[in-house]
Amino acid sequence: MNRQRAAWGFVAPALVALGLFFFLPIAAALVLSFTDFDIYALADLHNLRFVGLDNYLTLLRTPLFWKALGNTIEFVVLGVPLSIATSLGAALLINSKLARFKGLFRTIFFAPVVTTLVAVAVIWRYLFNTQFGLINWLLGLVGLGPVDWLGDPHWAMPAIVVFAVWKNFGYNMIILLAGLQAIPDDLYEAARIDGAGRLAQFRHVTLPALGPVLLLVSILTMAAYFQLFAEPYVMTQGGPVQSTTSIIYLMFVQGFQFWNLGYATAVAFVLFAILFALTLVQLRVSRRWSER
Amino acid sequence: MRRRLPSPFRRFAPPSSVGSALPPAGPEQRGALFTRRSQWEREGARSAQPSGKGEGDGLPINAALWLLGLFAVAPLLWMLSVSLMQPGEAAHFPPPLLPHHPTLQNYVTLFATTDMARFFLNSLLLATLATFISTAFNVMAGYAFAKLAFRGRDMLFRWLLAALVIPAQVAMIPLFLLCKELGLVNSYAGVLVPSIATVFGIFLVRQYALAIPDELLEAARIDGASEWRIFRSIALPALTPMLVTLATFAFLASWSDFLWPLIILNDTDMQTLPVALANLSREHVQDFELMMAGAVVTLAPVLLLFLALQRYYLSGLLAGSVKG
Numbered sequence: 001m002n003r004q005r006a007a008w009g010f011v012a013p014a015l016v017a018l019g020l021f022f023f024l025p026i027a028a029a030l031v032l033s034f035t036d037f038d039i040y041a042l043a044d045l046h047n048l049r050f051v052g053l054d055n056y057l058t059l060l061r062t063p064l065f066w067k068a069l070g071n072t073i074e075f076v077v078l079g080v081p082l083s084i085a086t087s088l089g090a091a092l093l094i095n096s097k098l099a100r101f102k103g104l105f106r107t108i109f110f111a112p113v114v115t116t117l118v119a120v121a122v123i124w125r126y127l128f129n130t131q132f133g134l135i136n137w138l139l140g141l142v143g144l145g146p147v148d149w150l151g152d153p154h155w156a157m158p159a160i161v162v163f164a165v166w167k168n169f170g171y172n173m174i175i176l177l178a179g180l181q182a183i184p185d186d187l188y189e190a191a192r193i194d195g196a197g198r199l200a201q202f203r204h205v206t207l208p209a210l211g212p213v214l215l216l217v218s219i220l221t222m223a224a225y226f227q228l229f230a231e232p233y234v235m236t237q238g239g240p241v242q243s244t245t246s247i248i249y250l251m252f253v254q255g256f257q258f259w260n261l262g263y264a265t266a267v268a269f270v271l272f273a274i275l276f277a278l279t280l281v282q283l284r285v286s287r288r289w290s291e292r
Numbered sequence: 293m294r295r296r297l298p299s300p301f302r303r304f305a306p307p308s309s310v311g312s313a314l315p316p317a318g319p320e321q322r323g324a325l326f327t328r329r330s331q332w333e334r335e336g337a338r339s340a341q342p343s344g345k346g347e348g349d350g351l352p353i354n355a356a357l358w359l360l361g362l363f364a365v366a367p368l369l370w371m372l373s374v375s376l377m378q379p380g381e382a383a384h385f386p387p388p389l390l391p392h393h394p395t396l397q398n399y400v401t402l403f404a405t406t407d408m409a410r411f412f413l414n415s416l417l418l419a420t421l422a423t424f425i426s427t428a429f430n431v432m433a434g435y436a437f438a439k440l441a442f443r444g445r446d447m448l449f450r451w452l453l454a455a456l457v458i459p460a461q462v463a464m465i466p467l468f469l470l471c472k473e474l475g476l477v478n479s480y481a482g483v484l485v486p487s488i489a490t491v492f493g494i495f496l497v498r499q500y501a502l503a504i505p506d507e508l509l510e511a512a513r514i515d516g517a518s519e520w521r522i523f524r525s526i527a528l529p530a531l532t533p534m535l536v537t538l539a540t541f542a543f544l545a546s547w548s549d550f551l552w553p554l555i556i557l558n559d560t561d562m563q564t565l566p567v568a569l570a571n572l573s574r575e576h577v578q579d580f581e582l583m584m585a586g587a588v589v590t591l592a593p594v595l596l597l598f599l600a601l602q603r604y605y606l607s608g609l610l611a612g613s614v615k616g
Contacts, residue, residue: 098350
């Protein structure tokens with residue numbers, strides 16, 4: 001049929017590109033993670049051997065993998081609540097009837113989101129400078145510090161978290177703002193008539209109404225934060241003492257510095273498994289929510 | 293029952309590292325997408341009016357806004373200020389906030405001693421190509437998924453959406469090997485390969501195109517117009533706002549992309565700005581002023597682009613987070 005053929009003509013370019021450069025590699029990745037693909041195999045494919053689950057088993061016995069997983073989880077556990085709280089705060093402020101210059105602030109809050117990650121990571125590396133950084137100077141004004149932010153294994157990850165919050169809070173703010181604006185004014189009106197103060201209105205009107213959006217935003221932010229890479233690459237090179245080595249950082253180092261491509265692919269699949277589990281949780285919870 | 297976008301996906305999502313999500317949409321959501329932009333503007337206008345109703349003092353709220361605004365914008369202002377300082381000026385305590393004698397010396401040094409101009413052109417070329425290619429492919433596919441009936445369409449689309457769960461990094465190593473086989477390592481084409489078409493882009497166009505009235509297309513068909521003609525003269529004009537959104541997303545994503553160019557390019561000559569900047573910042577750790585000039589050069593185009601097109605960008609972000 002003519003129209004069928006026309007339709008396929010429209011979708012074919014995109015589908016071919018996606019198939020060749022995304023779906024095929026994904027399928028290949030699964031195979032690759034069961035091989036010992038390394039620099040010798042890169043030179044000559046005859047050196048390639050199937051090793052079954054060896055890569056995964058080695059991974060589970062490697063302390064650095066657990067360290068990287070722990071670091072990534074630390075980043076997620078610290079970063080996600082802080083990001084969401086900042087986004088929600090910003091959205092509430094902009095949505096307030098008393099706020100002025102809303103358009104201006106919306107633009108300003110969102111600006112860090114569109115910035116190039118590497119460039120702003122370079123800026124923040126200097127802001128975190130122990131001796132001359134603005135952050136330690138500000139802390140010094142209130143009698144704190146100085147903190148060796150990026151040089152102290154205890155502080156490097158929290159520093160990256162602060163940077164990530166700055167970079168990302170504007171994104172969820174926009175989504176939460178849309179959520180806030182969708183809450184009917186009558187609800188607040190009714191709460192006021194019932195004598196609810198501002199805090200009570202927030203607890204009993206805003207939060208329940210925003211619940212589904214908040215949950216979704218949290219899970220999506222979690223999934224994004226699990227993919228931490230460029231921040232430690234630029235700011236700390238995974239250090240100090242590997243305290244900021246993330247899963248993807250480990251994959252990059254194993255894959256493209258040591259050329260253990262089979263092993264590195266297994267690392268990537270572990271991340272995939274985590275994100276997949278997260279998505280399942282998200283689907284289940286949001287289904288329960290919409291059934292209510 | 294509404295299903296939701298499974299997961300954010302760096303490669304497909306806007307260049308932030310946070311994915312998309314769903315604002316509560318009314319029952320009219322499908323049709324509303326078509327007017328999403330004007331709806332956005334309306335909301336902006338509505339909330340822009342300070343209400344005169346006495347709800348107490350706005351001072352704490354506005355003070356908090358200014359504080360948060362300062363937090364958001366201070367690093368960028370500081371970057372600009374330091375980039376205009378004399379070499380070595382920023383490394384003092386207390387840290388100077390403004391240049392004593394503003395100078396463009398760092399920019400001169402940057403372009404004279406590094407290949408910054410080259411990197412800039414590399415980034416510009418690649419981002420422009422990625423924008424044109426991906427926008428064209430995504431629009432065609434998105435339109436077909438929304439408006440042209442073909443066998444297996446809905447199932448195919450569901451599979452595409454399901455693929456959003458897969459992080460791009462999983463595909464990266466085999467993709468690198470594939471590019472090596474195809475001789476694309478260390479080439480511009482190699483950089484472009486993962487951004488030819490994106491699931492997120494196709495999805496965005498489809499959502500928007502659903503609102504094009506079928507009667508309009510049918511009438512054109514009865515008049516004997518070819519499908520291609522219908523696409524060009526009816527669908528494309530209707531999709532223009534979404535095209536701008538999509539192009540903005542694509543440009544920003546390509547400009548800021550880091551991991552893939554880092555992997556696929558070896559020659560210093562071919563590097564994009566983020567990769568080059570990361571390398572430079574390792575070599576010039578102590579050169580605050582020079583590095584800030586580099587950051588300004590990298591950020592200026594995307595920030596200006598965002599300021600010019602933010603309405604499209606933000607409305608697209610919201611439309612992309614709604615799923616039909």
